[in-house]
Amino acid sequence: EAGVTQFPSHSVIEKGQTVTLRCDPISGHDNLYWYRRVMGKEIKFLLHFVKESKQDESGMPNNRFLAERTGGTYSTLKVQPAELEDSGVYFCASSQGISPLHFGNGTRLTVT
Amino acid sequence: GDSVTQMEGPVTLSEEAFLTINCTYTATGYPSLFWYVQYPGEGLQLLLKATKADDKGSNKGFEATYRKETTSFHLEKGSVQVSDSAVYFCALSDPYNTDKLIFGTGTRLQVFP
Numbered sequence: 494e495a496g497v498t499q500f501p502s503h504s505v506i507e508k509g510q511t512v513t514l515r516c517d518p519i520s521g522h523d524n525l526y527w528y529r530r531v532m533g534k535e536i537k538f539l540l541h542f543v544k545e546s547k548q549d550e551s552g553m554p555n556n557r558f559l560a561e562r563t564g565g566t567y568s569t570l571k572v573q574p575a576e577l578e579d580s581g582v583y584f585c586a587s588s589q590g591i592s593p594l595h596f597g598n599g600t601r602l603t604v605t
Numbered sequence: 606g607d608s609v610t611q612m613e614g615p616v617t618l619s620e621e622a623f624l625t626i627n628c629t630y631t632a633t634g635y636p637s638l639f640w641y642v643q644y645p646g647e648g649l650q651l652l653l654k655a656t657k658a659d660d661k662g663s664n665k666g667f668e669a670t671y672r673k674e675t676t677s678f679h680l681e682k683g684s685v686q687v688s689d690s691a692v693y694f695c696a697l698s699d700p701y702n703t704d705k706l707i708f709g710t711g712t713r714l715q716v717f718p
Contacts, residue, residue: 497648524704535609536649536694536708549705584649586704594704596641596649 495519497597499585505603511573514600518567518587525568526594527560531581539583542568575604607632611695611709618685618716626680626712628669628695636697638662638671638678639706643692652680652693685716 498517506512518525527539539558540550544565553560557576562568572579582599612627630638640652640662653662658673667682678695692711699705 526704528706528708530711533710535710536696536706538705538707541702541705549702586649588704593651594706598646598648 497585497587497595499583499597499600501600502598503601503603505605506575507605508577509574511571512575512602514570514572514583514585514602516568516570516585516597518585519589519595522587522589522592522595523565524588525562526586526588527568527570528584528586528596529581530584530599531578536584539570572602575602577604580604607636607697607699607707609695609697609707609709611693611712614692614711614713616712616714618714620687620716620718621684622716624680624682624685624689624714626693626695626714628678628680628709630676630678630695630697632676632697634700636700637703638669639696639698640667640669640678640680641694641696641708643694643711645691649694685714687716687718690714690716 500515525542530536538552541548542562559571584599586594586596588594608631637656639654641649642652653664655662655671661670669680692713694711695709696706
């Protein structure tokens with residue numbers, strides 16, 4: 494089966510611009526998660542979708558971040574406007590039932 | 606709140622050396638504990654896990670034992686290979702959602718032939 498796919502793999506933008514990250518989970522996985530690793534620090538939970546509904550968005554840092562999962566399939570994470578501290582690696586993961594969490598390769602975001 | 610502390614890296618070893626990466630945690634409940642590995646250019650992969658005290662997780666020659674009395678989950682391998690070079694993350698789960706993880710900062714392992 495295809496794994497979790499993230500686009501783009503790298504993105505370099507200027508402060509104040511908008512960036513949209515995309516995640517395609519494993520087909521059939523209802524649970525979709527976003528995590529972020531900033532500046533080589535710990536990986537932190539951002540939010541959790543169950544199908545198209547936000548189950549837990551307690552980790553979203555502020556209202557410059559908007560996550561959507563239309564139709565319960567792929568998800569997007571938009572950062573608008575981007576700030577320097579948003580630089581890091583954004584990971585998406587999906588799961589279904591008792592299956593282990595599957596992570597994508599991540600999107601490396603650099604804000605200059 | 607809950608947290609995970611793991612040793613700073615990088616850890617540099619020669620092939621066939623013994624590996625220990627320390628991990629300790631703070632948790633209010635009884636979380637599951639995990640080790641994830643990120644090989645160069647790849648995503649995170651679950652390496653092993655333990656769900657209750659005294660459980661030992663093992664995979665690919667790696668082992669870790671859930672020690673409640675010392676709140677630790679140290680990763681060990683008896684003989685490392687160059688292919689083990691990667692970043693290793695210790696993590697614990699939210700008691701209500703085992704997919705909601707709290708990670709440590711990661712430890713880079715470099716193994717030289």
